[in-house]
Amino acid sequence: MKSTKDKSDGYLKCSFTSSRRDFLTGTARAACGMSLLGLGLGLYSEVGKTHPANTLRPPGARADEEEFLGRCVRCGLCVRACPYDCLRLAEFGEPTATGTPYFIAEEFPCYMCPDIPCVKACPTGALDPKLTDIKDARMGVARVVGTDRCLNYWFNHRCLACTTICPVRGKAITLEKEIWVKSDGTKQLRFIPTVNDEHCTGCGMCEKNCPMARYGGGAAIKVLPLSIVKREDQRYHRRFTPEEQKAIETKAKAKTL
Amino acid sequence: MWRRVVAVRDLMFTNKWLLLRRASQITIPVLFLLGPWYGIWFVKGNLASSLILDTVPLTDPFIVLQSLASGHIPETTALVGVAIVILFYVFVGGRVYCSWLCPINLVTDAAEWLRRRMNISTQWHFLKRSIRWWILVTVIVMSAITGTIVWEFVNPITMLNRGLLYGMGVTWILILAIFLFDLFIARRGWCGYLCPVGVFYGFLGRVSIVRVRAKKRHLCDDCGDCFVTCPEPHVITPALDRAEHGVGPVILSGDCTNCGRCIDVCHADVFAVSSRFHNALPQITQESAQQVADIHAGSENTIT
Structure with a gap:
């Protein structure tokens, strides 16, 4: 700030006024700049809280993405701990929050090590150390998204790929009988792979091993992050209730008799 | 400038501290890379948090500060790591992090070298050293508001370090931006006026021994x-x-x-x-x- 006053007017006085003006303009300028910076950072971090449906967090990752991002220091110790090299850190420019760990089930599913080395490696608790049994992990939930591709739906095959490869075998994915009413009115029995949410860890073995994964359109069964799949939403993949089950079975029996 | 020093000292000793510093800046990523390259796991992780010989944890205190501001108390491992790191820097000097470890220092030093070679003397006059303090405060406040470790979304230091160890992505755009900023806009612009990490380590430097x-x-x-x-x-x-x-x-x-x-x-x-x-x-x-x-x-x- 230039002072227009004469020097003889008193150096102290004029330096005081100009410094106060300096202070005010400086503070205003800094406040404006920092608000902009804060806005940018805030928006960018909001964008970072959502991540693509095919990127899954390691076992034990805090279900609340905000809490995960508040704890993960992006050190990559979980990446180094993973014996199968499934995990990787998101690079700058990827849609997942910069530097955070994820895996893509279709390429490298989680092999569900019983000792969970990635969780043990995490220094901050972004991966919850309370997870001691890998079968309690909830990295996501499998969903048969490609009902147009699943062999059991359309081709009436008895494909067992996802049910047999599932590490929580016989619990997480089961084949359920269903009467299929075709467009011409004829009926046929088919076996539908059904995910039981209370057992599915979201490891992605089913997605990796789906025979349709190698054809265009990708695997018929996919693991989706919990943030996308509401766990109470079982519209498409619920188990039949015992009553329904009985009804189906008696109907089938009546048909065959 | 060199003439005066070279007149009284051997060239080798003229650059003693510079050479030591460069050695340190290169050795640290190499130590991290020995594991994935040759299977020698001396140290795992990166500058944000690491584990030496599977026993000694180290964690960046500035990142943990943001984590605390976001309302999350990290596990003991990270807190022990922070304590070790703080004690280390209180001994050797807080901003030793900046000059001896930070990979961005290589970039800004290169820009400064070129700046001097090309005789560039431009300087944005509204840049003040107090700006980095404001940025530090903003980062902490935004961490509290968003509930995330906000600076790690954009921190070029850990990003470049992580890029070297895990994969670069488009990090180089950010690095190039810092280089050009330091070269054409302000002398030592990033480290001297903007980077909040340096300010944080400067706090430790205020009480450091060396x-x-x-x-x-x-x-x-x-x-x-x-x-x-x-x-x-x-x-x-x-x-x-x-x-x-x-x-x-x-x-x-x-x-x-x-x-x-x-x-x-x-x-x-x-x-x-x-x-x-x-x-x-x-x-x-x-x-x-x-x-x-x-x-x-x-x-x-x-x-x-």
Whole structure:
């Protein structure tokens, strides 16, 4: 700030006024700049809280993405701990929050090590150390998204790929009988792979091993992050209730008799 | 500038601290990479958090501070890591992180070198060193508001470090931006005016033990070499020039990065690594008085 006053007017006085003006303009300028910076950072971090449906967090990752991002220091110790090299850190420019760990089930599913080395490696608790049994992990939930591709739906095959490869075998994915009413009115029995949410860890073995994964359109069964799949939403993949089950079975029996 | 130093010292010793610093800056990523490259797991992780020999945890205190601000208390491992790191920097000097570890320092040093070679002297005048303080405050506040570790979304230091160890992505765009900013817009622009990580480590530097000391400041002939090379020239002034005001010879400012460049470039060997406890005003001995007299007599002779 230039002072227009004469020097003889008193150096102290004029330096005081100009410094106060300096202070005010400086503070205003800094406040404006920092608000902009804060806005940018805030928006960018909001964008970072959502991540693509095919990127899954390691076992034990805090279900609340905000809490995960508040704890993960992006050190990559979980990446180094993973014996199968499934995990990787998101690079700058990827849609997942910069530097955070994820895996893509279709390429490298989680092999569900019983000792969970990635969780043990995490220094901050972004991966919850309370997870001691890998079968309690909830990295996501499998969903048969490609009902147009699943062999059991359309081709009436008895494909067992996802049910047999599932590490929580016989619990997480089961084949359920269903009467299929075709467009011409004829009926046929088919076996539908059904995910039981209370057992599915979201490891992605089913997605990796789906025979349709190698054809265009990708695997018929996919693991989706919990943030996308509401766990109470079982519209498409619920188990039949015992009553329904009985009804189906008696109907089938009546048909065959 | 070099002529003055080279005249009194071997080239090797002219760059002693610089070479040591470069060795440190290169060794650290190499140590991290020995594991994935050759299976020698001396240290895992990266600058944000790491584990030495599977036992000693180290964690960046600034990142944990943001984590705390976001309302999450990290596990014990991280807290122990933070304690070790803080103790280390309180001993060796807070901003040793900036000059001896930070990979961005290589970028900004390169920009500074080119800037001098190309004789670029542009400087944005509204840039003030206080801006980085404001940025630090903003980062902490935004961490609290968003509930995430906000600076890690954009921090070029850990990003470049992570890029070297895990995969680069488009990090190089950010690095290029910093390089160009330092080259054309402001001298030492990123580290000197913007980076909040440096400010945070500067706090530790305010109490740190190891400091550079203008040991023989009476021999200074005001050639200005140290001011030209120092990344934070304002830290030198009190220690070097304020003897008559009773200011001790130790550079106490937290902004000093302990890079040791002033020790390298000073042809009169004014600076030396010392501790903050050696800040007493030196006794003026007959010998030193004579030396001072000689210097002034010499400079008068050269002028006339």
